[in-house]
Amino acid sequence: MSRVAEALIGEYFASGTLAQLPSRHFINGQWCSPASGRQLETFDPGTGRAFAAVAAGDAEDVELAVAAADKAMNETWRKVLPVERSRILQRAAEGIRTNAERLAIVECLDNGKTLDEARGDVRSAARLFEYYAGAADKLQGDSIPLGPDYVSFTHLEPVGVTAHIIPWNYPFSTAARGLAPALAAGCTAVLKPAEQTPLSALLLAEILHQAGLPAGVCNVLTGTGAEAGAPLVANPKVCHVTFTGSVGTGSLVMQAAARNITSVTLELGGKSPAVVLADCDLEAAVEDVLWGIFSNAGQICSAGSRLIIERSIHGEFVERLALRAAQLTLGHGLKNPHIGAITSLEQLNKISAYVDEAKKRGVNVVVGGARGVDPQSGEGWFFQPTVLDNLGPMDRLVQEEIFGPVLAVQVADSVEEALLLANATPFGLAAGIYTRDITKALRLARDIDAGQVYINEYFAGGVETPFGGNKLSGFGREKGLEGLGSYCRSKSVTARI
Structure with a gap:
């Protein structure tokens, strides 16, 4: 075990917590207190005791986060060259690996999984950013043969602001699974981690900011599904929702998104x-x-x-x-x-x-x-x-x-x-x-x-193989090159010459 891990584990068992854990939203490139002033406790399942607290977000916080993502989409992120997006994602992968032990220990405490499993999740998250960094400057359209009097081609555009509802069973790697392709495609994002496991998504946002991601491109707000998740998926400025969770909640997400004709990717339950x-x-x-x-x-x-x-x-x-x-x-x-x-x-x-x-x-x-x-x-x-x-x-x-x-x-x-x-x-x-x-x-x-x-x-x-379900297990695919599809839309351009 590394000295970093030994020190952090010793600190936790001595004090019942870790220093410098995030406790506020990350919106528009900075830490923000919740509008309500309220907090939620987060528990260590291995002891059954609370070890930290985070912001209890609500609709007012959601509005700020979505507005930041929308502004960044229109004023900043769409102007960043694909090759620069690639470099930012690669630096994010390196940042995850640099902070791997701390990330794994926080994930272990927040979720309850073993340290080896948490380390595997961190490695997977780094690989996701690395993989989609390689795809960011290779998203290209097609030339369509209409004959000598026309030039016709397709152009791939980012869908816009994306919302990511993160589950509690794999909070860090699932956040990366949706966020990395969204950023590679040129989208901005608002993440709402599960209230049981809020910490790793906040740490990920900080790493991305340190990697050079412009303010507002990735925003993380914490809170319950009812108070923060529901207004996020119902926000009319959200262009796509990626949800991982139960069938019942997935159905509600789909209904809320349908009111704004917002597309969704649903990865739901299984009985495999x-x-x-x-x-x-x-x-x-x-x-x-x-x-x-x-x-x-x-x-x-x-x-x-x-x-x-x-x-x-x-x-x-x-x-x-x-x-x-x-x-x-x-x-x-x-x-x-x-x-x-x-x-x-x-x-x-x-x-x-x-x-x-x-x-x-x-x-x-x-x-x-x-x-x-x-x-x-x-x-x-x-x-x-x-x-x-x-x-x-x-x-x-x-x-x-x-x-x-x-x-x-x-x-x-x-x-x-x-x-x-x-x-x-x-x-x-x-x-x-x-x-x-x-x-x-x-x-x-x-x-x-x-x-x-x-x-x-x-x-x-x-990471390279598409993942998703049929029937009540949902629809849409994540991971692999197919994982980019949810975050792109095709525009055809045809000219008579």
Whole structure:
């Protein structure tokens, strides 16, 4: 562990907080107090105690942030050359890497995830800015052949002011996932992080400002969804909304945006299947399925939260999986256990309610099934890695997103039945396939209704691969070159000569 990390972790456990954490909005290139004067506490899920406070924003703060973004769009940012946008984003990537340890520790405290997971998120965010820095000066249109008497071409323009509603499960990397392509395309932005995890977006805005981003191009305001998020997505000067979160809230965002004919990208819930066929590499598949559901304490939209397994290997596979799950340690994220805390007490209660209800009706809990605490302090919001076996296709544990370390197991008697089970939910975000037969794998990949399919490695891919869902999992794609599409509009120009 680096000396920086050791010093910060020591400071936190000695004082219960960290020095110089942001506590105000970042609007128009400067720190701004909320119009209401109110603040919101932010909690360390590993202890269940507040360790910082941020501005409680409302509609008045939203208006200031959107006005700053609109002014910067019209007066400053649109005049910056694409190559200079590229350089700013590259400097931002370097700034993230320079501050990586502090960013990871703050993310760990705010979210509850393990330090290793937070470090991975920071690396991913830096890579996102690096990737889109390379695209900023390569956004070009097409020449359209209309014959010798015409010149016709398309020109890509930024859509304008963009709003980004950031979730609490991956606050730093998700902020970067939407912001980097928006800035690369020439848009300005207003970010509203989740009230549970507000700090890293504020730190990101500061890094961008230090990288040379003009005032007003990136603004971050904190507050609740009702008081800050709702007026942001409903603001008529916002030209595009990127939202990551629950299906219910995503529907409300879409309705609010529709009143202004504002476009949206929605990355919503999932109930993604890991389809394990009898000819798989059993040992490798067990390990991969384990981390497909228990990474980030299962708080991942695309988590492999359903195991669909052929009957002939069902018993052995679940037994091995349960043994591995029982070996995983819980604990405060800064102590780097296998699994960190649940981000909020509200979410912990939701997870617990699902599992308690399943126990009452006799569902087979193979492993886990109860709340936990940090073993050293006896504090925090934790839930044991849990496997629930042999569930029917319409069981609520199969059909509904739990968003926690809970795996629902379904048994199939054939590849054809496995496909039917995989598609038998209202979600379509991701899917995993485990088999040595590439023909079976590619046929399943073709026929499973999901935005991304992983073969023999869950979460395969990276910044370069498009990400998004079908059905209730949303629409639009982020990451990769497709991620730029939401932030550009095409203008055709035709001249008779």
